[in-house]
Amino acid sequence: MAAPISPEAGIELLDYVSADGPRLVEMTPEAELALRIEEPDLKIVPVVRYRTMKMQHRILREASASVRTTRSAAANLFVKDTDGNPIPGAQVIAFTNFRTKAGDEGISDDQGRVRLRIAKGTSLDRIYVYGPPTYWGHSARRYELVSNATVALESVDLRRASLALNRFRAGIPVDAGTNVIVGIVDTGIARDHPLLPNVSGGANMVSEETRDDPGRINEWGPAAVDGEHGTHVAGIVGARPTADIPLSGVAPGVTLRSYRVFPHSGEGAINYDIMNAIDRAVQDGCHIINLSLGGGAEDEAVRAAIGSALSRGVIVIAAAGNDGRKPVSFPAALPFCIAVSAMGRRDSFPQVSTEALDIAAPFGANDSFVGAFSNFGPQIDLTGPGVGVVSTLPGATYGPMSGTSMATPAVAGYAAFLLASNNTIFQQIDENRSRALTDALFEAARAVGFGRDYEGFGLPGQG
Structure with a gap:
């Protein structure tokens, strides 16, 4: 490469694998233009970020603020197993409006309790409960958030032929x-x-x-x-x-x-x-x-x-x-x-x-x-x-x-x-x-x- 790679040239070398291989650099727009002119055959590729392809529903933070309520009026939801034992570590995501991703979420504590900053008695658009390891989750549409509502999670049976x-x-x-x-x-x-x-x-x-x-x-x-x-x-x-x-x-x-x-x-x-x-x-x-x-x-x-x-x-x-x-x-x-x-x-x-x-x-x-x-x-x-x-x-x-x-x-x-x-x-x-x-x-x-x-x-x- 004829063009210099240095902070003075507006280009900082961040990483490279081999002397003649691809390099990760940070450069100013002016330096990029100069480099393209001086080295027209050089491939300059912008940094692109990728995400994993695991599916999990999310709350939009900017949308959730409008549905939160005071602590005294917040609703408790309990997550338990099918025998009635509390399950800590379950993630509860409650949507008051699924389309706009408005709602609130939380993780169950040692008593299986999640405090949602949504008023008791609210009719939820949807609710998702993602269980901790070894448990299935739970989902429902039009869920009534009654006082001390309880969701029961089923444990995973590894021998189930239909898995x-x-x-x-x-x-x-x-x-x-x-x-x-x-x-x-x-x-x-x-x-x-x-x-x-x-x-x-x-x-x-x-x-x-x-x-x-x-x-x-x-x-x-x-x-x-x-x-x-x-x-x-x-x-x-x-x-x-x-x-x-x-x-x-x-x-x-x-x-x-x-x-x-x-x-x-x-x-x-x-x-x-x-x-x-x-x-x-x-x-x-x-x-x-x-x-x-x-x-x-x-x-x-x-x-x-x-x-x-x-x-x-x-x-x-x-x-x-x-x-x-x-x-x-x-x-x-x-x-x-x-x-x-x-x-x-x-x-x-x-x-x-x-x-x-x-x-x-x-x-x-x-x-x-x-x-x-x-x-x-x-x-x-x-x-x-x-x-x-x-x-x-x-x-x-x-x-x-x-x-x-x-x-x-x-x-x-x-x-x-x-x-x-x-x-x-x-x-x-x-x-x-x-x-x-x-x-x-x-x-x-x-x-x-x-x-x-x-x-x-x-x-x-x-x-």
């Missing part, structure tokens, strides 16, 4: 995915989960954390904020059941690697870090890369990294997005990225759980539906179980989550099963392997009945 993953992986051997390495580019994976002994390591790819302390590259465990997401995704791909916790991922024989791109601060992941994580996963020998993230504007950095991965024989599977029937998000929208929508079945979760309000058309065979949150469009390649999927969580526990974030690793696990089962494909190299594995994955799919833009080739396996 999303139990149904999806039916007929798949317990050692499925042996010798296959799956890279999880996400919020980090718990190091000590008893169901995830197959995590072989990884890297902290958050440049803002490792820039001044390279030793922090080993911090590939869960991010401090919302870090449970990556552990849940990893468990869907390859959790190995134990006698105490009979929970199995789709391909328990896989080796998992954790590439954390979401910072401890809770902010979104930037494209520079995602690009480097994809490159690192390829260098580390991953055969499949899972991207349960998206939502940012299309950028050349992530596009190039995914294209490079495919040329090296690595397939990249990405979440379609959770924007409620909006177009497929980037990077899933790329033609060479496998885009996955989220489907569910009515009998895979309790009918009063938070998942019940995600039942929406189109409907397919065997009481199936496309999650109300799932994006759709001609870029969709496959659908996967993404509503009420039970998987691993930090703290040696488990629980349900919903989102195209969950459907994506289910498909990634199935791809690992196919790759391990077909030595002809496994032994191929470069783009021949990625093309052959993609074709095998599409051929294994069966139409559910949602239509092309909602399911692509359909649902892999018998799921």
